[in-house]
Each structure stands twice: as structure tokens, then as C-alpha cells.
Amino acid sequence: MASKIQIKLNGQRAASIKEKEHIEIEIPEGKANLKVTQFTANSNKITVKDGDIIEITSTPFYRISVPLIVPILFLVNLIPNLTYRLIISGAFFALIVVSQFYFKIFNLRVVANKRGQHP
Structure with missing residues (x-):
């Protein structure tokens, strides 16, 4: 909920x-x-x-971006190097949080x- x-x-x-x-x-x-x-x-x-x-x-931004989160996280998990995977995952989550401030x-x-x- x-x-x-x-x-x-x-x-x-x-x-x-x-x-x-x-x-x-x-x-x-x-x-x-x-x-x-x-x-x-x-x-x-x-x-x-x-x-x-x-x-x-x-908004259209929200309707498009939310369904993309799961496939992107799946693709990130395919990265073999754990360090790169953590860096990219952290950057992705930071991008999600920051985008909520800039996009309605x-x-x-x-x-x-x-x-x-x-x-």
C-alpha cells in the first residue's frame, strides 16, 4: 500500500x-x-x-520511470564485479532520489x- x-x-x-x-x-x-x-x-x-x-x-515522467527500475536493477546485477555493481546501484538510487526534487x-x-x- x-x-x-x-x-x-x-x-x-x-x-x-x-x-x-x-x-x-x-x-x-x-x-x-x-x-x-x-x-x-x-x-x-x-x-x-x-x-x-x-x-x-x-506525470508521464513517473509513469515511464517507475516500470524501468526493475529491469535496470536486473541488468546492474549482471555486472560481475561487486565493486562496480555497488557503485552503479548507489548512483542509480541517488539519481532516483534527486530526480524527485527536480521533476514533478x-x-x-x-x-x-x-x-x-x-x-
Whole structure:
């Protein structure tokens, strides 16, 4: 089971959400900046207003990179020299962690507004 995604309004943690879960968050000032994070992974920042319905999806980078992890690790294990194998494995894991800081893993978008306003 994946860890919860943290929802931040104006930089402050507002709620947590699981995959396929729907929640409502009150926006106290009628308008706020919204961003989500999960460990070091983050999203784009969008401005939301009261009544907006937001969709959280994974980015193409995430959908492509995650399935590649297992085959790459398998290929690394084929390297006969243990020292080289450890160096390459360490560099690969460092690349994964660093990429989460530089690439957005989640994409946020306003899909509708409950009050009938256009997003």
C-alpha cells in the first residue's frame, strides 16, 4: 500500500489522501495555492477557489520511470564485479532520489467547480 499524499494549502499541510479517495477541504479565504507531496515527490502548484474539484494524476515522467527500475536493477546485477555493481546501484538510487526534487511526480488540475463556475 502506498503512503498517503499530503495536500498543502498556501504551504501549510491541510489534509492527507489515499489513492482513489475523495475528500473536501475548506478554503478559508475563498482562494488558495494548492500543492501535493509524497516523501520528496511533489506536484505543480495551482490556484484554487471554493468549489473547485481537483484531479491528482501522475506525470508521464513517473509513469515511464517507475516500470524501468526493475529491469535496470536486473541488468546492474549482471555486472560481475561487486565493486562496480555497488557503485552503479548507489548512483542509480541517488539519481532516483534527486530526480524527485527536480521533476514533478504529480500533476494537479481543476476539472470542475461545484458552484457551476468554469475552472
